[in-house]
Amino acid sequence: MIKSDEDNTLLVDSIESVDRLNASFYARFPYPWQPASFDLLTDPDFQRVMINQDLGDWDHKSIPRRPRIWVAGCGTNQAIYTALKFPAARILGSDLSSTSLDLCSRNADQLGIRNLDLQQESLNQADYKDRFDYIICTGVIHHNADPGETLSRIAIALKPDGILELMVYNRFHWVIPVAFQQAIRILGSQSSTVDFESDFTFTKKLINDLPENTILDAFVSRYQNSDESQ
Structure with missing residues (x-):
């Protein structure tokens, strides 16, 4: 089980390692x-x-x-x-x-x-x-x-x-995406470490199957329907 990560710093190991991730x-x-x-x-x-x-x-x-x-x-x-x-x-x-x-x-x-x-x-x-x-x-x-x-x-x-x-980003506006990210880590790979490729595949499937008229559906739709979305 992924450890609790209230500050969303699970992948932080060193300055250099985070630079490589970014x-x-x-x-x-x-x-x-x-x-x-x-x-x-x-x-x-x-x-x-x-x-x-x-x-x-x-x-x-x-x-x-x-x-x-x-x-x-x-x-x-x-x-x-x-x-x-x-x-x-x-x-x-x-x-x-x-x-x-x-x-x-x-x-x-x-x-x-x-x-x-x-x-x-x-x-x-x-x-x-x-x-x-x-x-x-x-x-x-x-x-x-x-x-x-x-x-x-x-x-x-x-x-x-x-x-x-x-x-810098304020914490309030990132409540939904951070909560979604942490839910993926719990529901996705079921590993003690982060498996990005597995979690990414699971995330895409979950987004495609989101029920309509939910908070998360509204959040995702803003980006999917953007004039400059890719």
């Missing part, structure tokens, strides 16, 4: 899904000005005119969105997944983006110091074995007066 998972299931389109602002300085004003900086100096920006954990497209919003910036997009970076690179080439560099690397091994004016890290650090250690690496990479945009 790299393998997102190579197989690159995320986010590919968008139907990318938007381009007509005013190339709009995003920089708006963020500075959000920070109470009406002189627009917190993020300079030609900033260095790091999208830490960029996935398939966040670095592209950032490069389009900040055409005068130099953007670095980092991710563990080579598949995600390949998708990002192909889209960037098709869009003619020239202010973006991509790097396959773990945020836990990144060795940047006082380099970036603005770092974007959204929905990433909580997927690491030690989020505090990951955050410290990111903080070191900021210039002393740099800006960090950070987002």
Whole structure:
């Protein structure tokens, strides 16, 4: 029987082992899904000005005119969105997944983006110091074995007066998927260890057979019926 895992950290062994798991998972299931389109602002300085004003900086100096920006954990497209919003910036997009970076690179080439560099690397091994004016890290650090250690690496990479945009998932919105994941571990492989392939096969069958008009059916349908679902 799988042990109780209230914090959903069953697979955490070390920083390196979780990095390997993440790299393998997102190579197989690159995320986010590919968008139907990318938007381009007509005013190339709009995003920089708006963020500075959000920070109470009406002189627009917190993020300079030609900033260095790091999208830490960029996935398939966040670095592209950032490069389009900040055409005068130099953007670095980092991710563990080579598949995600390949998708990002192909889209960037098709869009003619020239202010973006991509790097396959773990945020836990990144060795940047006082380099970036603005770092974007959204929905990433909580997927690491030690989020505090990951955050410290990111903080070191900021210039002393740099800006960090950070987002982590809140526990409330993940009650349903985490409960479903833990139920699969109990009902699926019936092993003392996690067998991903067995659990994945069981999960797909269970989702296909879900009764209609249930909480879980409504949750899954949001993704199955998305315009950009794959």
